[in-house]
Amino acid sequence: MKFESLEIPEVKLIFPKKFEDDRGFFSETYNRVTYEKAGINQTFVQDNHSLSRDAGVLRGLHFQRPPFAQDKLVSVLRGKIYDVAVDIRAGSPSFGKWVSTIISASDWKQIYIPKGFAHGFLTLEPDTEVTYKVSNPYAPETEGAILWNDPTLDIDWPIDESLIILSQKDANAPPFNDYANTPAL
Numbered sequence: 780m781k782f783e784s785l786e787i788p789e790v791k792l793i794f795p796k797k798f799e800d801d802r803g804f805f806s807e808t809y810n811r812v813t814y815e816k817a818g819i820n821q822t823f824v825q826d827n828h829s830l831s832r833d834a835g836v837l838r839g840l841h842f843q844r845p846p847f848a849q850d851k852l853v854s855v856l857r858g859k860i861y862d863v864a865v866d867i868r869a870g871s872p873s874f875g876k877w878v879s880t881i882i883s884a885s886d887w888k889q890i891y892i893p894k895g896f897a898h899g900f901l902t903l904e905p906d907t908e909v910t911y912k913v914s915n916p917y918a919p920e921t922e923g924a925i926l927w928n929d930p931t932l933d934i935d936w937p938i939d940e941s942l943i944i945l946s947q948k949d950a951n952a953p954p955f956n957d958y959a960n961t962p963a964l
């Protein structure tokens with residue numbers, strides 16, 4: 780099991796081993812003991828699974844506020860995503876900075892996004908299925924959102940804006956600066 784940090788070191792990539800044979804493959808996609816050694820020692824309490832039928836679906840940028848802020852361990856079971864984590868930790872040297880990676884079912888890697896980050900992804904293939912573990916239960920009353928194409932964040936989404944498919948909630952998400960003035964996450 781290999782682990783790597785992205786430019787913001789708290790965000791990590793995980794490369795679970797795939798044991799392939801003529802039946803198919805077996806892979807441990809989470810193991811508390813090995814993940815703890817890489818600093819991923821949160822207790823996950825909920826599994827989420829979303830299907831996006833088209834390429835160009837963008838879900839995010841979302842987060843939950845304390846006491847329900849969530850660490851997330853994201854895997855792609857089918858298709859491919861461009862995954863983004865934005866540092867929204869007040870006082871962080873990388874506050875307002877973002878990191879991204881492409882994750883596909885074929886490369887079988889995962890991304891770990893700790894509390895204090897807004898998360899979003901763009902599907903790059905149709906019928907993309909994403910599953911992710913979270914370390915706090917869904918608490919809609921604490922949910923926050925940041926506009927996906929906020930000019931301050933200037934995220935380099937690999938798609939023409941006209942092709943993006945958004946929920947109403949995400950299309951009307953507040954700008955980053957609205958959030959920047961609210962209590963620390």
Ligand SMILES: Cc1cn([C@H]2C[C@H](O)[C@@H](COP(=O)(O)OP(=O)(O)O[C@H]3O[C@H](C)C(=O)[C@H](O)[C@H]3O)O2)c(=O)[nH]c1=O
Nearest residue numbers: 827829838839841842851898899900916917918946948
């Ligand atoms: C997140 C969540 C949602 N829901 C219900 C609420 C809505 O009726 C429906 C769809 O929710 P939403 O449109 O917020 O789903 P996404 O846009 O995929 O949201 C996710 O997008 C980005 C990528 C994230 O990282 C978050 O985990 C999550 O916010 O599922 C639940 O019942 N439980 C939950 O934990």
